[in-house]
Amino acid sequence: MKILERKISVKSKQCYDCKSTLKVTYELTELEQYGIKNNVSYYAPLLNCTKCNTAYLAPENDEIQHEATCYAFGVLNAREIKDIRLSIPWGSNNRDFSLILEFGSATVSRYESFKSIPSKTHNNILLGIKGDEFRKNVIEKGDGYKEYLKRQKKRQYSSNIVNFPKTQSFRKKLFPELSKNNLIEINLSNAEAFKSSTFESEKVMVQ
Numbered sequence: 564m565k566i567l568e569r570k571i572s573v574k575s576k577q578c579y580d581c582k583s584t585l586k587v588t589y590e591l592t593e594l595e596q597y598g599i600k601n602n603v604s605y606y607a608p609l610l611n612c613t614k615c616n617t618a619y620l621a622p623e624n625d626e627i628q629h630e631a632t633c634y635a636f637g638v639l640n641a642r643e644i645k646d647i648r649l650s651i652p653w654g655s656n657n658r659d660f661s662l663i664l665e666f667g668s669a670t671v672s673r674y675e676s677f678k679s680i681p682s683k684t685h686n687n688i689l690l691g692i693k694g695d696e697f698r699k700n701v702i703e704k705g706d707g708y709k710e711y712l713k714r715q716k717k718r719q720y721s722s723n724i725v726n727f728p729k730t731q732s733f734r735k736k737l738f739p740e741l742s743k744n745n746l747i748e749i750n751l752s753n754a755e756a757f758k759s760s761t762f763e764s765e766k767v768m769v770q
């Protein structure tokens with residue numbers, strides 16, 4: 564039997580009933596997961612109240628149980644996936660990252676939030692992109708990456724649009740016809756025109 568040695572740290576909590584501080588203990592627990600060939604045990608974090616003589620499973624159990632499952636299947640765990648993602652130039656956002664790898668938009672987020680474990684194929688791709696060759700010659704030549712570049716262009720364009728929080732006077736003067744919206748989107752070139760217009764400059768606030 565394999566044992567995952569890591570003992571996950573647990574945020575201190577109060578007992579729901581008596582409000583005294585709960586004590587953390589770890590119980591070696593065998594993973595119950597369908598389809599696992601090798602038995603794996605891990606340290607389940609428990610929160611104990613000595614006054615009420617009760618124990619709760621700590622919420623951090625989700626993470627460590629997931630890690631043990633990944634260990635049992637021989638695939639990357641949540642922390643390892645996140646580390647790889649953040650080491651890649653286009654990995655700052657897990658949705659973009661998923662789409663570039665052509666995994667489906669929420670897939671990596673599910674891996675990182677302990678909701679599912681990577682398939683062998685996904686695992687191999689995630690391991691592969693750590694190497695420059697595979698990343699540059701395969702992934703960055705694929706449709707997912709091309710789509711990502713297109714979206715980046717669009718994002719750049721829309722970041723040229725500035726939101727103007729409007730004071731009442733500003734709004735009434737410039738846009739008497741707009742009474743409901745709190746924000747108007749104005750193109751940058753218009754913003755320049757406003758600044759050099761007869762309106763006082765402090766009334767044009769660029770966020």
Ligand SMILES: [Zn+2]
Binds near residue numbers: 581613615
């Ligand atoms: Zn208690």
